[in-house]
Amino acid sequence: MTADRTEQSASEAPMEWLSASLAGPLADPATDAGHPHPPERVGFFTDTSVCIGCKACEVACKEWNLVPPTRDEAPDLLGTSFDNTGELSANSWRHVAFVEQRVPAGTGGRPAEAVDLGMPQPPPAERDRAPEAAPGADGGAAEGVRWLMSSDVCKHCTHAACLDVCPTGALFRTEYGTVVVQEDICNGCGYCIPACPYGVIGKREDDGRAFKCTLCYDRLGSGLEPACATACPTDSIQFGPLEELRERANARLERLHEAGTAEARLYGADPGDGVGGAGAFFLLLDEPEVYGLPPDPVVTTRDLPDIWRHAALAAGVAAAAVAAAFLGRR
Template sequence: MSTDAFTMEMLDVWKRPEPPAQQVETGFFTDTTLCIGCKACEVACKQWNQLPGDGFHWTGNSYDNTVSLSATTWRHVAFVEQFPLDGGGNSHAPRWLMMSDVCKHCVQAPCQEACPTGSLIYNEFGNVYVQQDICNGCAYCVVACPFGVLDRNREDGKAHKCTLCYDRQKDGMTPACAKSCPTESIQFGPIEVLRERARKRVEELHGRGETDAYLYGAEASGEYSALNAFFLLKDRPDVYNLPEAPRRPVARMRSNYLSSFAAAVGLAVISAFCFAKGDK
């Protein structure tokens, strides 16, 4: 190799390649009123993404033996059984609520804002994606996420979560969970189409007397952005183990910095006075 060619190759390392062209934003609409709790999404996700098992254990309190999302579980079906335990309490008829939980792919994602390496990005489909060749396992995203989605794998030391089947989308395919869902509880598509469809669905349900149906994350709320993977729910969010009003950590960062810097500079100035004055 000539010296010139070698120099060019060394310089290439520092060049950032052009990002892929922006595509139509995609996401999930998970309609929990259609979920039958078959867990096909969990299995399809594990299979396509080649995720290992988590060590099987019976919870003994519901059909939910997956328990939570983790670095190796990117879809998790929650089972809520609302049957009065001691003959009273609930205002509604006894019912099952099932919800296939997933990374929310926030429009403004706290994990992406926290990530110090730039591993977490919004890809060309507007999905939040962990670049595995960049992540160094600092675990800041783990504590930044208000939904407790991200986790670090103990084997490879890196953060993992739902990729919204980036690889499948690149080939124009539907993500594995949505593809396998037998009741179309998990719907995949352009996010604007999904939001419109979800609004119509809520109206339809309200028309049928199911007035407790509402959309979780279809629109921004206060300081928190909309979610590109949003849900149709039938009860309070914490019933499904979702936060009622998630906070955006960065929203208070500036004022935290200000008071912290004020104290530091204040103490420095006071000490300067002490040094100037001496022991007089």
């Protein structure tokens, strides 16, 4: 952020920053929300290629934010994987997904060549002692298995539909560009829940109010990183200025492509996408649907201006028809 932009008041800011637009690219959502001197926008970059599924982020999030247990005091595994959270909810602001995939063996009966994802490797002597793949039914090498793990979180969208539909102002845009729920103002109407294209927000049944990730707003004000990023042992969850994170993510993606991981892709990093770019974006090793993410999310309030215009037009036509009928009778 340049010095002149930091010192620029809200009244002097360019109109595109104060447009309160519901869709499309938006240079600075914090200024658009009325913060006159916002700091750099911050967010998360989650590199799923180095996630080990340890759940340290889930635990740190719950401990710092005093988030209640997800289900019972001792939740059971879901039966489909090592996942015992299942999804993001009012009581799960971080969710580590475990996706088990069958990987076909390489051509010629040989296992597919391993790709270096940048993770620490065992010493050569230990690698040499690794068991070989069991033979398949056709006499060739059997299929392999790979785990795709990813820590999901609220996307803190540039255009946040949850914020647009909130009638009480409980949801607000912070000076860091993030979206936070003020629980003491939330009336439990639940409008924000269907408005979110990612299914992030939920209500606590015993409470009635909506809750989600705040990107540790209280820690940011004290110069601290969010608890989940601090606890991540592999730096899979990276926190910092959003533009810097995007540059880092593009460099990481390029390295993976050069290493042969052609299926690697960024998700939510494009400011031109359906939510104007996410404040929390991901590097994925497969299609978004594999991780339970919508392939092409769009802010659900994007068409509200057109809807209201058409409604007003319809109301005007109906009023004119009633007036014409009344005058015709006279």
